[in-house]
Amino acid sequence: MSVKSDVIIVGGGVVGAACARELTHAGRSVVLIDDGTISGEAWRASAGMLAPQTEAEEGDHLLELGLAGREYYATRTEELSAATSVDIDLFRGGILKAARDAEEAEMLKRRVGWQRQHSHHCDWLDPVEMREQWPWLGPTEGGLWAPGDGSIDPVALVKAFRADAEARGATLIGDRIHRLDLQPDGHVLGVTGSSTYLGDHVIIAAGAWSGRLDGLPRPISVEPVRGQMIAIPWPEEALPGVYFGYGIYVVHRAGEMWVGATMEHAGFDNAITPAGAGFLLSSVSKLFPSVAGTEPIRQWAGLRPGTPDGLPIIGPEPRAPGLWYATGHGRNGVLLAGITGVLIQQLLADEPPFEDISPVRPDRFWSW
Ligand SMILES: Cc1cc2nc3c(=O)[nH]c(=O)nc-3n(C[C@H](O)[C@H](O)[C@H](O)COP(=O)(O)OP(=O)(O)OC[C@H]3O[C@@H](n4cnc5c(N)ncnc54)[C@H](O)[C@@H]3O)c2cc1C
Numbered sequence: 533m534s535v536k537s538d539v540i541i542v543g544g545g546v547v548g549a550a551c552a553r554e555l556t557h558a559g560r561s562v563v564l565i566d567d568g569t570i571s572g573e574a575w576r577a578s579a580g581m582l583a584p585q586t587e588a589e590e591g592d593h594l595l596e597l598g599l600a601g602r603e604y605y606a607t608r609t610e611e612l613s614a615a616t617s618v619d620i621d622l623f624r625g626g627i628l629k630a631a632r633d634a635e636e637a638e639m640l641k642r643r644v645g646w647q648r649q650h651s652h653h654c655d656w657l658d659p660v661e662m663r664e665q666w667p668w669l670g671p672t673e674g675g676l677w678a679p680g681d682g683s684i685d686p687v688a689l690v691k692a693f694r695a696d697a698e699a700r701g702a703t704l705i706g707d708r709i710h711r712l713d714l715q716p717d718g719h720v721l722g723v724t725g726s727s728t729y730l731g732d733h734v735i736i737a738a739g740a741w742s743g744r745l746d747g748l749p750r751p752i753s754v755e756p757v758r759g760q761m762i763a764i765p766w767p768e769e770a771l772p773g774v775y776f777g778y779g780i781y782v783v784h785r786a787g788e789m790w791v792g793a794t795m796e797h798a799g800f801d802n803a804i805t806p807a808g809a810g811f812l813l814s815s816v817s818k819l820f821p822s823v824a825g826t827e828p829i830r831q832w833a834g835l836r837p838g839t840p841d842g843l844p845i846i847g848p849e850p851r852a853p854g855l856w857y858a859t860g861h862g863r864n865g866v867l868l869a870g871i872t873g874v875l876i877q878q879l880l881a882d883e884p885p886f887e888d889i890s891p892v893r894p895d896r897f898w899s900w
Contacts, residue, residue: 572758576686628776631777762828
């Protein structure tokens with residue numbers, strides 16, 4: 533059997549599903565293909581933080597993209613929830629990043645300073661202000677407060693993107709794609725899994741698995757980066773929210789404290805380890821001393837699609853007209869999924885992208 537469409541998306545995780553949503557809203561016919569059985573899909577493991585200001589380094593290309601990503605959810609949540617009845621649990625109450633020592637305090641003060649110079653709302657709090665506002669935190673040397681950052685429920689988000697795309701005519705298919713098929717002149721023909729799917733455009737949005745398809749014109753610079761997380765009960769005395777400190781972060785979700793995350797190069801091994809849980813537990817006990825000795829309720833892991841420079845890969849493959857990449861989102865794929873969908877829609881329509889996409893162009897890694 534073969535299915536023909538305008539656009540085929542390989543991978544229906546948060547990035548592929550967002551692309552499907554934006555393309556169907558622009559009137560494209562879309563087939564969204566997701567395996568559904570792969571262990572380690574990043575979106576299922578993700579904490580769902582929207583933290584462009586908390587995470588950005590000076591001169592970081594991720595900041596502008598990330599702010600646009602955060603804004604995407606601020607403006608689309610009502611529309612998405614009205615269309616799908618899915619609550620994506622958007623939290624816009626700010627993120628605190630606590631400094632554990634003087635060195636980290638200096639680094640965060642610099643971060644606050646240059647963000648303010650670029651007119652982004654961001655504050656530095658000294659240790660006394662920290663104790664007054666967040667008395668349940670362990671000792672800190674101050675903290676960065678990013679009032680516009682927040683979080684979202686990534687699993688609900690994927691559900692909403694998929695449902696909205698489907699309501700707009702997308703076909704959702706459960707299949708594992710093995711091969712990209714090209715015409716003799718190099719143009720895209722389609723993809724093959726247990727069936728053949730024909731399309732004018734193919735978007736590779738298969739996360740950490742993006743480079744594993746046969747028939748790609750060249751290797752894709754994406755490698756899995758394992759992230760382990762644990763959940764513990766949210767301590768009663770602490771205000772629900774999102775906090776960074778001591779090398780970890782915590783996110784409040786449904787009464788639990790989700791603590792993350794390790795960054796490990798372990799290939800496609802999605803195993804959880806005692807060392808991973810141990811690191812997360814000992815670090816969170818420094819940030820929230822009252823949780824010391826708590827046992828995890830759950831532990832899980834996922835594979836981020838990591839690139840050498842930490843930026844995603846978004847754009848066309850010149851060797852195969854009709855082939856597009858929307859992958860390599862690393863630690864920020866939930867934050868960036870929505871605007872990746874917008875950028876992909878604009879690129880396919882040959883419209884000028886709303887952001888400068890040169891930092892994320894696929895050909896930045898190619899010397900041949
Ligand atoms: C522990 C952890 C915490 C994280 N926290 C955050 C966070 O707080 N904020 C944030 O912005 N990001 C976070 N991330 C990163 C974010 O989850 C990823 O960047 C994002 O999920 C990448 O989206 P994706 O769609 O490219 O890949 P994935 O989410 O991995 O989805 C890829 C999809 O493609 C499918 N697929 C793969 N191969 C095939 C194939 N051959 N055929 C068909 N389907 C296929 C898979 O089944 C999967 O559903 C976190 C990640 C981890 C692991």
